[in-house]
Amino acid sequence: MTTARAGRARSTRQGVAVESLLEASSGFRSAQDLHAELRRRGDAVGLTTVYRHLQSLVDGGSVDMLRTVDGEALYRQCADSRHHHHLVCRRCGTAVEVSGQAVERWAGAVAREHGFTDVDHTVEVVGTCGECSAGPAPSS
Amino acid sequence: MTTARAGRARSTRQGVAVESLLEASSGFRSAQDLHAELRRRGDAVGLTTVYRHLQSLVDGGSVDMLRTVDGEALYRQCADSRHHHHLVCRRCGTAVEVSGQAVERWAGAVAREHGFTDVDHTVEVVGTCGECSAGPAPSS
DNA sequence: CGTGAACTGGTAACGGTTTTCATCTGCAGC
DNA sequence: GCTGCAGATGAAAACCGTTACCAGTTCACG
Numbered sequence: 001m002t003t004a005r006a007g008r009a010r011s012t013r014q015g016v017a018v019e020s021l022l023e024a025s026s027g028f029r030s031a032q033d034l035h036a037e038l039r040r041r042g043d044a045v046g047l048t049t050v051y052r053h054l055q056s057l058v059d060g061g062s063v064d065m066l067r068t069v070d071g072e073a074l075y076r077q078c079a080d081s082r083h084h085h086h087l088v089c090r091r092c093g094t095a096v097e098v099s100g101q102a103v104e105r106w107a108g109a110v111a112r113e114h115g116f117t118d119v120d121h122t123v124e125v126v127g128t129c130g131e132c133s134a135g136p137a138p139s140s
Numbered sequence: 141m142t143t144a145r146a147g148r149a150r151s152t153r154q155g156v157a158v159e160s161l162l163e164a165s166s167g168f169r170s171a172q173d174l175h176a177e178l179r180r181r182g183d184a185v186g187l188t189t190v191y192r193h194l195q196s197l198v199d200g201g202s203v204d205m206l207r208t209v210d211g212e213a214l215y216r217q218c219a220d221s222r223h224h225h226h227l228v229c230r231r232c233g234t235a236v237e238v239s240g241q242a243v244e245r246w247a248g249a250v251a252r253e254h255g256f257t258d259v260d261h262t263v264e265v266v267g268t269c270g271e272c273s274a275g276p277a278p279s280s
Numbered sequence: 281c282g283t284g285a286a287c288t289g290g291t292a293a294c295g296g297t298t299t300t301c302a303t304c305t306g307c308a309g310c
Numbered sequence: 311g312c313t314g315c316a317g318a319t320g321a322a323a324a325c326c327g328t329t330a331c332c333a334g335t336t337c338a339c340g
Contacts, residue, residue: 010306010317032296046320051297071211071327072296087254098250106242107265114227114236115270123263125247130255150286150337172327186289191328211296212327 027093167233168214
């Protein structure tokens, strides 16, 4: 264990499948959703394995995870690995990465004001994107 | 349905128990937690019933609900029924209600900038409160 | 009191996620 | 090319919070 995690990533068909599908997706997607689409594409990956890869990608910081109101976990590969938040379309799920010094400052200030330290925060903005509000029909 | 739902709220021992325990709690608590404490106090309320009351309190807007990272639902009775956010202690769970025009404005601006409409947002700030950072022992 | 609608709560069902464990497979090293 | 094996896989079972079911209880009102 002195030597970090030894041979960390053995390249496998499954790992590549999950990562590339995630990369090709523009919005947040659930594990089951990814699992289903992979199967549909004829490149099936066990559900357990999908979860395993998502988990390590999240741990590694290359994928962001958030929870829906009803507790389901959604994943998304983000271009920017620095701290950022999301603007998500409630209709089509498309997400845009946004950053805002304003919020960061506000969070820090509010926390300090109440004697809180070691502050962290979760901020997600949901709305209806231009495309979706243009064509009200849930398409597909 | 002209006459709203008739005698909507019949005051029951269980309902009072849940509401008052919630009222006496300063932080977010899980349904199971509330259920356990009520039982401990000798004022047991069925788990199903606890969930039912929490549900309607949330619907009625007098209680706020949020999800932990691992998908568990937490509830809290808030003094202010207007829009607000929370500053939660990651150690003891105590929560402070905070409001910030800054965030609201930021969210609106960011959304507009990307063509999103009908915007909503979730913002939670977590940190360690003064008391907890003073006495590092997780007490009780 | 009597009646019925609202409420209660034990138990079963649910759905997403994690664990288990027997099997398989990259990837050295020969 | 083979071989050995640590790491990877995945079907099935376990978990766990939450919800549905439904028979039994309670309360308001006549």
